[in-house]
Amino acid sequence: MQQGKLALSLGPILFFWHKQQIVDFYRQMAEQPLKTVYMGETVCSRRQELKVADWIDLAHDVATSGHEVILSSQVLLESESDLKRLRKLIEQADFQVEANDLAAVRLLHAKGIPFIAGQALNIYNEQTLALMQSLGAYRWIAPVELGADRLAKMIAAVPDMTCEVFGWGKLPLAYSSRCFTARHYNLKKDSCEFKCLEHADGLLLNTREKQAFLTINGIQTMSAGYHSLLASYQQLMAIGVRYLRISPQKEYMAEVIELHQQVLDGAKKATSALSELKMHAGNVLVDGYWHGKAGINQCEGMIHAGA
Template sequence: MNDCKPTLTLGPVLYLWEGEKWRDFYFRIADEAPVTHVVIGETVCSKRLHFTDPYFPPVIERLVAAGKRIVLSTLALVTLERESQYVRGLVADSPYPVEANDLSALALLEGEPHWSGPLVNVYNAATARLLGRRGASSICLPPELPASSIAEIISGTPGVTFEVLAFGRMPLAISARCAHARAKGHIKDNCQFVCKDDPDGLPVKTLDRQSFLALNGVQTVSFTCQALLSELHDLNTFGVQRFRLSPQDCDMVAIARLYDEVLHGRMDPEEGIARLRQVYPAAPLSNGFHHGQEGAAWVARARNIGHGATT
């Protein structure tokens, strides 16, 4: 495996934030966060575009002026004709690379340089090579992959840049129905945008009141927050070139700075984990998928990734 210079990517905001909050978040990212790439755009629900559309031009202008590289995200589930038209227009008109989050977008992007997002199931090197031949220059691998699979996929797929989700609640499923609206007594067609009341997702508890998952509109995410800090060096050795930070309702500039410090050896991973828990106390940290365990598990002081870990 080859060492390569690692960088940070900021993924799209998956939650519904008020337009001004969304705008100010990206303004601060532009001015202060040590990320090289910013993926921006609506991924979860097309109805949310109403909140963010007016702020796209000034946000992109600010990010570009700060030297950030822009990537535009597509919807993860297209169910309506207007959504199909939206994705087609995005692919046809975007002056920036587009990140595909479902197969319909991949079909539209065939032959053009593009990104493949973490919602596209890439579970083996054959799939990664196929996407590469179709034009994918970058692939963000799904968060449920263990380290051994990540290493195997990268070693078997030359010429593609690979990325992993290093921070954030993990995207698990997306549906044509909105459980978030139903949980608050509404239906999808008259949801009244209740998801904006939960800017970090709506926690779901089991019958014995244990936190389990979180709802984000039509999307289901993990209750725990994936945090790969002790694993960064080994992943970079495998060939992972970019590490994705998925925005949560916390100080993401502080998160980006913390990951940058650990990534470039200026902070010990254990110290980074302790600080991460302070910056984002809303959910327990997890890295279980990465170590071949249940996703909600936390494997502490992990070493020898891919060959077992000590706790």
């Protein structure tokens, strides 16, 4: 497959931040070397600091800086109000939509609107990828558990579907109808007191042996360590990946983006960038899934990145 340069994309904010934090964050991101910016609430329907109209207005602001902006839909729709917000996303005509639930796929397909197939759709094989393409998907975000070998086969099987890979941040692993953060505080989901606002990068969960294991983020469970594929950027390009997704975090976002771009531009070696990135990630970087191992692992390929 012909090798092409990787472009950086910014995934949607997965955590619950105050409205002004979100607005200030995207003002900063509008100045960064990003090809694509995803925006919208994807995790929890109770996170309504910004309404759909607010997200659309903010998307217009970011788009004026020359970025491609995509509106991301919510995972795990559970109510008519969730569907109402989804319909508003689909009815606006200015931005493409990242579908993170099959309800979004159905509505977009019914209207004949091309869409991005989100990571939460769990596309693990060539048949599912081809099905999503037949329904209108033109780009897809690979599940974070897919290793390099499996992903290469899927891209080769459906080469005209643009592939995007989660390349930086705490891994979004699973979603539940229950809220783990509320349970941590002995609260019910519907009266959670919006405790997620107190944990801008999620709530760390340790094992009984005091080893960092997961991050709790409302109804979402995430990795404790920060996943990084920067050491494998040449392999990503070689198998046909076109976008490397960076997931938002509260601090050091501009620095994280700059380090990635410097490596992709050939201005900095990956080994040097990873040493700096580690300082912005609590000194814990992981990449096990990419190598067909447990996701919590840090593999040798990361430590001895050659480029």
